[in-house]
Amino acid sequence: MNTDAMNTIDSTTPAAGNWALAAEHFATPDATALRRAYYAEVAGRYWKRPVTEAEIDEGLRDDPADGLVPPTGQFVVGRLDGTPWACGGIRLLDPVTAELTRVYVDPRARGTGGGAALLAALEGEARALGAGRVRLDTRSDLVEARALYARQGYQEIPAYKAGPYAEHWFEKVLA
16 A cells, blocks of 8 residues: 555544544545445445446546545545555535545444444544535435434534535534
């Protein structure tokens, strides 16, 4: 792995366990594999069937991650004991509002503190970009994600944007 492309983020909170979070370009091999796994899970749940590799390719082409680089955003990869199991992105919507996107923890690593650690790292990146609040949208069927956001202090808000897959909107004011 190219360590020059990473900027290590401190994750020493008790909830972080053995997770290491790092800002990483969205096109590294690990980040790409995690984005593909994210898309396979969310599309598969939505379509209620396994997703093909061609559908994943098409989905990633239709939803580029190029805004997830400084100065407009950042992508973060989480590793548990060295294995990449989580990812997420943050991008600025305006000078004070950042948006979470592509937040994913591999099902095999859920319940280990990775989601909380990932959100803490992404919130830190949002602060570094100058944001004072973070927003996101998600779907009703992504119950684990909605529960994670609520546990981490995100409050449901009225819709701040429209989208075919947006059914719930959340916001957290950053301290």
